Amino acid sequence: MDPPPITLVMVQGPRKGETIMYEPGSTIRIGRVVRGNNLPIKDAGISSKHLTIESGSGKWILRDLGSSNGTTLNSDLLPADTPFDLKDGDTVKLGRLRRGSLPGGSLPKQITEATEEMIEGMRKKAERVQEYMVEQRRRAKLLWVRLRGRYQTL
16 A cells, blocks of 8 residues: 655745655655755755655655764654654754754753853963963073073063
8 A cells, every 4th residue: 555645845944935745656865966866955954865755565754864964853863774654744854953043043041151151261261371371481581591691581
């Protein structure tokens, strides 16, 4: 028994708004490039050969092909080269999540605060490194002066 046709609705990304239907017996190959894929999506977060969807045993089966940024089915990150059955209403996400693509257009408050703390810590560490380097240069000059027979600081 063949599964019903599958309809892919693109809700985000460069192909947003497109709806594509495939008949049973089809193999859908999704990737960043045209070569080897029948559904190319030009997005840096998608691998050149990202995933396949094919019909078999009366159902549609999705398989991540070892993509760099992964494939999410509903809210689960899929392991590579493992078949997963698709059902009506499933959501498939490809590639990486970018800052501007989060709901509401901003990062959650906890992430923002943690990032600000990390940046402040890095700034303080950079200041300490700069002070250390200045001190090392001062000591190198002092050593050079002593080697020349003078015992004065610069």
